[in-house]
Amino acid sequence: MKRRKAIKTMGLTTAAGLLLPNFFQSCKEEEEPKPTIEYDGSIIIIGAGIAGLFAAQALVSQGLTVTILEASSRVGGRVKSLRGFEDYPIELGGGVIKSSDNSFYRLVQEMRLATSSLAGEGKELFYYNSTLKQAEDFTNFAGFQDAQNFINGLTNYNSGSKTVLEAIQADGIETDTYRILEAQIGEVFGADNNDIGIQALANSLKLSGSSDEEIILSNNPLEDVIYSRFAGLSDITKFNTKVTAINHSGAEVIVTTDNGEFTANKVLITVPVSILKNEQITFSPALPVNKQLALQKIGMASALKVVLKFNRNFWGQDVKYIYGGDVVPAYLNAGIKTSKSNRVLTVEVYGEDADNLTSMGDEQMLAAIIEELDLLFDGQASANNALIDWSKYDWGADEFIQGGFSYPLVGGSTADRVALSESVNKRLYFAGEATDIEGNSGTLHGAAASADRATNEIIDSILQTL
Ligand SMILES: Cc1cc2nc3c(=O)[nH]c(=O)nc-3n(C[C@H](O)[C@H](O)[C@H](O)COP(=O)(O)OP(=O)(O)OC[C@H]3O[C@@H](n4cnc5c(N)ncnc54)[C@H](O)[C@@H]3O)c2cc1C
Known part of the structure; x- marks a missing residue:
């Protein structure tokens, strides 16, 4: 770990508290501070x-x-930042702090780092009924509403041992919404709906009090925070x-x-x-x-993160999530508040969706994603060589993480x-x-x-x- 570099990166000019003046160093041995716990x-x-x-x-x-x-x-383990890719920190692993009442967020506060909240920001677009619209545009569609009610009722689920998908099927929810449900449940909890046990998931949501917070660092890659701290x-x-x-x-x-x-x-x-x-x-x-x-x-399923930089934002400056794709159930625009250019989409997929994309190889994987974005946005993803840069991290292939x-x-x-x-x-x-x-x-x-x-x-x- 390059300590000096880390301190510089964080904009700190001195390792406060570590450089002791001479008169401290001249203390007699018996006056030196002792460890709080004297354990051999x-x-x-x-x-x-x-x-x-x-x-x-x-x-x-x-x-x-x-x-x-x-x-x-x-x-850092599953905290890994992508450097120099865009005008805001891009995380290849954990990046969004999902609660402000914990020692992880307190660390960010102690370091006085600028943060930004994504909660409640931006639009969510849903691909349903062969169109891409906001939830309010589907209020008259019972199938869509049933799916959203299922998600809203997840914490109170109490109908025994099933997978999330089995519970969805048992509720008779329209199959057209399955990719949206995959995006809003499976991908959020790191696996496929047909693998996650719904009862244990509901119980853990209840236990945590399921906060809706989505806090990100505005300027600092999370990896640098770890290196520095x-x-x-x-x-x-x-x-x-x-x-x-x-x-x-x-x-x-x-x-x-x-x-x-x-x-x-x-x-x-x-x-x-x-x-x-x-x-x-x-x-x-x-x-x-x-x-x-x-x-x-x-369980622990495969995980893949792909970041795509385009020459322009064609999905909407105020769009945060795009749900329901066949190839990628959820696209995220994580720079919605922090990025000036606002032209990066993040793909984060788990389980089968991750396996499918990684098995394609890079060229085909990108082609499949662009084809899907073209379908959602009228051919704009491939027009004028719109994709100008990309990067990925395959967590399933990381020997020491494996998912x-x-x-x-x-x-x-x-x-x-x-x-x-x-x-x-x-x-x-x-x-x-x-x-x-x-x-x-x-x-x-x-x-x-x-x-x-x-x-x-x-x-x-x-x-x-x-
Ligand atoms: C793609 C992705 C996105 C995520 N997004 C979010 C998010 O937005 N918000 C959020 O809160 N969380 C998110 N997470 C989860 C979060 O990153 C993790 O929960 C957290 O970082 C795990 O920390 P850890 O210390 O438990 O494990 P790890 O970070 O995995 O640390 C374990 C360490 O053990 C080491 N190790 C493994 N095997 C051995 C061995 N045999 N001997 C010695 N060392 C070994 C590894 O190299 C690793 O450094 C995400 C995770 C991924 C993969």
């Missing part, structure tokens, strides 16, 4: 995404000895260190990596749930049965998150978005909250032994 043991954190970094920062600030093992060559952790982070096995049978936990062996008294695991599901880290002894069962009830974010499968419940989050013998601890127990899995703030929870568990267990 050590803690390993696996993964340097939001959860790992938040936890590390909190534990280090208590004076605890922490090492972060990160498989990739960078911090957690720059102090660079000395304790070992990059390119993929954990392959954890032996917790002895007095100390032994962590095997492709970069040597490490030991610690406590280990916090923050890797994506896909890594645990695919058994890419083996545990000895094996993880408790309730955790293994929970892993079977939580988008966690979602509940049929038969799952919020109890799965609790089981996954529980410590094993107060030596193995679990954090990361999938272990959030407050209904905010799959989010930036859920990942941060899981770190707060795990950090408290670790500190409590240490304090009990002192």
Whole structure:
């Protein structure tokens, strides 16, 4: 991590609080500040995404000895920014902060970064009945209204274990609305409607209080925020260190990596749930049965993000979402408030839609998207070589992520998150978005909250032994 560069990027001129004047440095040893918790043991954190970094920062600030093992060559995990593409920050992973009452948003506030709210801004266009219009233009269409009522009633769903699609079918909703429902449910929760368990989804929405907030950073790539805020952790982070096995049978936990062996008294695991599901880290002894069962009830589908820059905005300066496409269920214009040129559309697809696009190869993928936009906007997407730049990130192909974010499968419940989050013998601890127990899995703030929870568990267990 290039600390000086990160500080410069954030516009900070000095590492406030870190450069101590000489008279502080001349303090006698006995006057030096002591760690808040005097613990001789050590803690390993696996993964340097939001959860790992938040936890590390909190534990280090208590004076605890922490090492972060990160498989990739960078911090941030599923936070990844695209640089120099347009006149506003473009995020290839997590980017929209979906609640302002959490430690992730508080970090943004502490850093006094300019933010902008997308909630309630701009128009939403729906492709329905072979036309592209706003919801109010379809008030006389019962099929469209049924679909919107289904979405509005999602939180209160209480009709048992089904997929979202089965529940839609059971309600007899018109099939013409299915792509809109895919856009407004499946894509929002990171998978296909025919994979997501609706009961567990509804329960988690109820638990979280389902905030409608959509906060984005106006000027700063989220990745730079992470680099800058957690720059102090660079000395304790070992990059390119993929954990392959954890032996917790002895007095100390032994962590095997492709970069040597490490030991610690406590280990916090923050890797994506896909890594645990695919058994890419083996545990000895094996993880408790309730955790293994929970892993079977939580899914993580493929995820693909594509950003498309056109030579002009042809979809409407005030249009934020375009719903209902066959190729791409939801297009987002994330620059609606922040961009002067306002000419980038973002495609974020999960599950089957992501698989379909990635299997095409880049040329065909772009052709399919342009063809769809041509259909929606009277041939304007291909007219005058309108597409001038593009970029993509295939999260499913990222060796250390392997998908988008966690979602509940049929038969799952919020109890799965609790089981996954529980410590094993107060030596193995679990954090990361999938272990959030407050209904905010799959989010930036859920990942941060899981770190707060795990950090408290670790500190409590240490304090009990002192
Ligand atoms: C395309 C996309 C869009 C999203 N959009 C939003 C959004 O708008 N708003 C929102 O709130 N959330 C969004 N999210 C979700 C959000 O990004 C995540 O919930 C959050 O970043 C997860 O953080 P984490 O710390 O739990 O996991 P991660 O960020 O995945 O961190 C885990 C780390 O573990 C490392 N690792 C993996 N395996 C190993 C191993 N064996 N050994 C060592 N290290 C390992 C990984 O390299 C990674 O750095 C989006 C996610 C995606 C993919």
